[in-house]
Amino acid sequence: MAMEMSSQNQEFIDWKGQKANPKKHGGSIAASFACVVEVLENMVFLSNAINFIAYFISSMNYSPADAANMVTNFMGTSFLLTIFGGFISDSFLTRFWTFIIFCSIELLGLILLTVQAECPKLQPAMHKRPSQSQAAVLFIGLYAMATGVGGVKASLPAHGADQLNHGNQKHISSFFSWFFFSLCTGGLISATVMVWIEDNKGWNWSFKLSLIALSFALCIFISGFPIYRYKLPAGSPLTRIFKVFASTFRNWKASPAMVHNTEETNLDSISDGRPNNKFRFLNKALSDGSVSAVEVEETKTILGLLPIFATTIMMNCCLAQLQTFSVEQGNIMNRKLKHFKIPTQSLSVLPLTFMLVSIPCYEHFVKIFWKKSQGGYTIFQPLKRIGLGLALASGSMAVAAVVEAKRRNAAIYSGATISVFWLAWQYLLLGISDMLTLGGTLEFFYSQAPDRMRSSCTALSWCSTSMGFFFSSLLVTISDKVSGQFGKAWLEAEDLNHNRLDLFYTLLCVLNLLNFLNYIYWAKRY
Known part of the structure; x- marks a missing residue:
């Protein structure tokens, strides 16, 4: 269904504005710069998302509920703004300059937050909420970061894929697999090294290290400019x-x-x-x-992509639970491993490790079983990977419901706390689901997009994540109001033991199953 533009529009230029030489510009080495940069960029983004909760509560004196909403809104806005970043990249700037500008904006936001964290005058007095000026500094820094993240995530994968021959679908598919590998590597560093630093050295160290890492990422990206090939924007x-x-x-x-x-x-x-x-x-x-x-x-191509995009939102709604209710569950479960207390945020290490191991295995099997069909795709085509990911999302919520029922019954009827490792199953299944779905959608939207709209279409993958986060909040509100009409609201109590999180997970399982069937309908007609 993808439609290519005229050969003139498909031409790339070098940094001097001349026609790119395939022997000097682009290729696997140029594409690898995007993967290296993604490790550092995603580490910065995720480690700060984890760090913000502690910072907002301990230093800015927001309530836990307000702090959680601020983090959710920050992440949702960051992913939603990828549409804006993609629009700028396709319409006015090359993807190279889009990345540099938006990464600089993210860096400026991070600098502002770092200065505020280190300056007592910019922080509220003990047990008092921030003043208007202090809150203004906080939110300007926070949403400058969100704006920067939006532009970076929209332009970086498209820029990396631009370095490769679009006539070789195998290379494009391999790039997005390794790009996702880099994304997971950044997530693993944030869930281990950065979480340890924040727990043992203090949240302020996260800002400093993030500032260094993001500056280094920007320098690495810029250093590759002589070997990059560039696609000129084609208007709005x-x-x-x-x-x-x-x-x-x-x-x-x-x-x-x-x-x-x-x-x-x-x-x-x-x-x-x-x-x-x-x-x-x-x-x-x-x-x-x-x-x-x-x-x-x-x-026509854009209209055809929209149903596929819409069916991935529900999976991301499930993914949002790992940073909200799953964290609350982990905090009241047994987290001891001999003499070590496991941070709940580090439970994501298990699925991230599995994904890091599975991606090289996946690439190995692709080489063995790569057989082109009439349409130029393989048994590993993105639509099939997305479908498997959506199916696993439904299964993960079924497992989550069973685990929560077990945890709740143990706490209420015997006063026991079960091991936090019971949560590993839902983390693992949702981690694999995210690998298949996000990796598949990045490749699918880039490959199927019109040549002049690749950044905007790639941004749909991240926009789906944003809408999943926002839809999660809406679904919690709706389920509380509806369940409250028939007795007690499922999630209104502050004590998780008096809530019915297991029923909410069951609802998500059913909705995801229906969403999966809807996806099959649209995927078959694509």
């Missing part, structure tokens, strides 16, 4: 889409014969000679000559 993709819809509306009464003749006339302008037979009503836009066949095909 939203403008082109709106033009297609406006032209379709104007020519809605065009006769079928006129539309057919227009289709035949514009067939040669499509580089692969195969127009998309779905959303044929958009072909009416060609009737008055105000838009090109390429613009119509772009719009």
Whole structure:
């Protein structure tokens, strides 16, 4: 369904603005810079997301509930702003400059937060909420970071994939696997080294180390500029889409014969000679000559991607539980391992380790079983990986419901606390689900996107994460109100032992199962 642009638009340039030389520019080495940078960038992002809870409560004197909402909103906004970052990258700047500008914005936000953390005058007095000026400094720094994260995550994977030959789907698929490997490596460092530092050296060290790491990541990325190849922006993709819809509306009464003749006339302008037979009503836009066949095909492709994007939101809603309710569960479970007390945030080490091991194994099997089908894909095609990930999300919530029921019954009826390692199953299943779904969607949206909209479409993967976080909060509110009408709200009590988190997990399991069936419907029709 992907539609390529004309050969002229597909050309890349070097840093001097001349046509890129395949022997000097791009390739695996140039793409590897994006993977190395992602390790440091994701480590900074996740370690601060963990660190912010302690910082907001202990230093800024926010309540635990307010602090949790602030962190959730920060992460949700960061992922949502990838759409803005992708739009800038596709419309006005190269992906190289988009990364540099937004990484610098993230760095400035981190500097502001670091200064505030080290300056007593910028912090509230003990047991008092921040003043308006102190809160302004905090939120400016926080959302400068969120803005920077949005642009970085939208541009970095697309920039890395741009370095490779788009005619070799195997190389593109391999890049996104290793990019996800880098993302997991950054997550593993944040869940181990950074968590240990924050617990033993204090939360203020997290800001300092993050500042150094992000500065180093920016320097590494810039150092590769002589061997990168660059894709020039092609103008606003939203403008082109709106033009297609406006032209379709104007020519809605065009006769079928006129539309057919227009289709035949514009067939040669499509580089692969195969127009998309779905959303044929958009072909009416060609009737008055105000838009090109390429613009119509772009719009069709975007419309085809949206159902796939929508079906991944529910999985990310489950993923949000690992940073909210799962942490609360872990805090009241037995976390002792001989003489060592396990930080709940470090439970993610298990799935991250599994994913780091599984990605090289996956790449090995890809080399063995790589067999191209008629459409150029393999048994490891992204749609199948996404589907398996969505199925595992439903299974993880079923396991989570059973574990929570076991934990709650033990606490209420025998006063016992079961081991925190019981949570490892849901962490493991959701970790694998995230690997398959996020890795699959990054590759799928990049590969299927129109050439001039790759950053925007890649950003859909991160935007799905954002909407999953926000939908999680909405679902908690709705389930509380509905369950409250039939007795007691499931999640209103402060004591987790008096809540029915197991029923909430069961609800998520059912919703994910229905979502999986919905995904199968759309994936088969893609």
